[in-house]
Amino acid sequence: MSGIREECGIFGIRTAEKKPLAHLAAAGLTALQHRGQEAAGIAVNEDRNIRYHKGLGLVHEVFSDERLDALGGGTIAVGHVRYSTSGANTAANAQPMVVRHVKGQLAVCHNGNLTNSYELRRQLELNGCIFHTTSDTEVISYLITRKRLETDSIEEAVRLALQEIRGAFSLILMSPAKLIACRDRYGIRPLCLGETAEGDTVLASESCALDAVGAKLIRELDPGEMVVVEGTGIRSLRCFPAHGREALCVFEYIYFARPDSVIRGQSVHEARKQAGAYLAMDHPVSADVVIGVPDSGLDAAVGFAEASGIPYGIGLIKNKYIGRTFIAPTQDARDHMVRLKLNAVASAVRDRRVVLIDDSIVRGTTSSYIVSLIREAGAREVHLRISSPPFLHPCYYGTDVDSSKSLIACGHSVEDVARMTGADSLAFLSVERARSLCPGVGENTYCAACFDGDYPEKPPEVAEKDRFETTWS
Numbered sequence: 001m002s003g004i005r006e007e008c009g010i011f012g013i014r015t016a017e018k019k020p021l022a023h024l025a026a027a028g029l030t031a032l033q034h035r036g037q038e039a040a041g042i043a044v045n046e047d048r049n050i051r052y053h054k055g056l057g058l059v060h061e062v063f064s065d066e067r068l069d070a071l072g073g074g075t076i077a078v079g080h081v082r083y084s085t086s087g088a089n090t091a092a093n094a095q096p097m098v099v100r101h102v103k104g105q106l107a108v109c110h111n112g113n114l115t116n117s118y119e120l121r122r123q124l125e126l127n128g129c130i131f132h133t134t135s136d137t138e139v140i141s142y143l144i145t146r147k148r149l150e151t152d153s154i155e156e157a158v159r160l161a162l163q164e165i166r167g168a169f170s171l172i173l174m175s176p177a178k179l180i181a182c183r184d185r186y187g188i189r190p191l192c193l194g195e196t197a198e199g200d201t202v203l204a205s206e207s208c209a210l211d212a213v214g215a216k217l218i219r220e221l222d223p224g225e226m227v228v229v230e231g232t233g234i235r236s237l238r239c240f241p242a243h244g245r246e247a248l249c250v251f252e253y254i255y256f257a258r259p260d261s262v263i264r265g266q267s268v269h270e271a272r273k274q275a276g277a278y279l280a281m282d283h284p285v286s287a288d289v290v291i292g293v294p295d296s297g298l299d300a301a302v303g304f305a306e307a308s309g310i311p312y313g314i315g316l317i318k319n320k321y322i323g324r325t326f327i328a329p330t331q332d333a334r335d336h337m338v339r340l341k342l343n344a345v346a347s348a349v350r351d352r353r354v355v356l357i358d359d360s361i362v363r364g365t366t367s368s369y370i371v372s373l374i375r376e377a378g379a380r381e382v383h384l385r386i387s388s389p390p391f392l393h394p395c396y397y398g399t400d401v402d403s404s405k406s407l408i409a410c411g412h413s414v415e416d417v418a419r420m421t422g423a424d425s426l427a428f429l430s431v432e433r434a435r436s437l438c439p440g441v442g443e444n445t446y447c448a449a450c451f452d453g454d455y456p457e458k459p460p461e462v463a464e465k466d467r468f469e470t471t472w473s
């Protein structure tokens with residue numbers, strides 16, 4: 001409900017024996033569906049031939065059982081769920097991006113946004129390259145393919161290509177013989193490695209996708225690391241020299257990741273509860289009930305209730321059957337959509353002072369609607385507590401907030417935002433608290449740029465989501 005959109009989810013599996021991998025990939029992608037609901041795709045490698053299918057929609061809409069059967073068995077598979085943070089929501093931009101070249105085929109799955117893709121693509125086009133999509137991922141595919149023609153191995157081609165790109169990327173790639181995964185210099189987007197009881201290797205954006213295919217989490221990839229899975233062996237290489245700064249997106253803990261995932265050894269559910277507990281400690285309020293905005297405000301609401309001693313209640317119900325993230329063209333249509341998606345439980349809030357916990361405020365329109373919903377249901381007071389700091393800066397690394405124009409906290413004080421949302425009081429989690437949601441991990445190992453403006457990678461000169469939709473001037 002927050003108004004900020006997830007980025008993408010990626011999945012890969014390598015087995016020693018041929019298996020119906022399309023079905024396993026679909027299971028993994030379904031577990032990652034929260035990261036992208038616009039498009040889904042799976043590519044399967046059988047005896048060095050890559051078959052693939054992709055399309056617009058949720059995983060179960062794109063892949064019927066018959067479609068998965070038709071992809072058949074293989075020893076490597078990769079998959080992707082997409083939300084379009086760069087390039088339009090079209091079937092052409094769905095992934096995996098599969099390319100053919102004189103040394104074979106390559107399937108590429110990408111999570112994150114590049115910060116120099118505009119310049120790279122322009123240079124490639126001026127040199128005669130023809131692009132079929134408007135997504136960053138085709139730039140990556142082009143660069144790797146070019147390097148592959150000059151090198152002896154796919155991993156060396158990937159390593160050389162990655163030297164040219166900047167920004168946020170977690171990648172899972174499939175060549176005729178290898179499954180390869182890598183993370184950008186700072187490790188902005190997550191990527192983890194697991195293993196099944198049969199010894200199959202699994203790679204995924206989040207550990208919940210490992211659980212979905214019966215794999216155990218082994219570890220996360222390090223920033224700048226490349227993992228190459230060939231046969232049953234796994235090699236770890238470095239794409240970039242170690243440089244001492246990590247910058248995992250702190251918003252993964254607050255909103256993007258699924259609560260049952262584990263990142264850096266910390267349960268996302270526990271991190272969100274901790275955020276709620278910090279809010280109760282730092283911004284206490286006298287109230288009768290604590291309620292959370294489904295889904296990602298619920299864990300923090302439990303944490304707030306436990307730390308404050310105020311009873312937890314179910315005060316809002318989300319209609320699960322609306323499903324697909326809705327891109328409404330007008331504010332009226334968006335308001336209507338929120339009304340369909342969410343309703344108040346009047347008996348839980350009537351005549352009560354309510355603490356309302358949400359994960360973030362982006363434009364403020366959803367928050368003001370939810371506050372009014374609680375009031376109309378009879379609440380006496382509504383105290384809004386937000387389990388993230390105020391969004392003050394755009395994100396260039398794989399979310400859809402690419403301009404500060406849409407951020408209500410930008411140019412308004414907390415008191416102003418409270419008034420605009422209609423809340424009796426409003427408070428946010430501090431940046432320092434957000435950086436300490438994972439115990440034992442250094443506070444300076446996160447990206448929190450949308451909150452504090454400290455960008456690990458230089459922001460792009462051209463950032464608009466539709467930057468490849470227009471012709472060059």
Ligand code: SF4
Pocket residue numbers: 188249250251252394395396397398399447448449450451
């Ligand atoms: S700018 Fe914000 S949303 Fe974007 S990667 Fe950094 S912490 Fe995450």
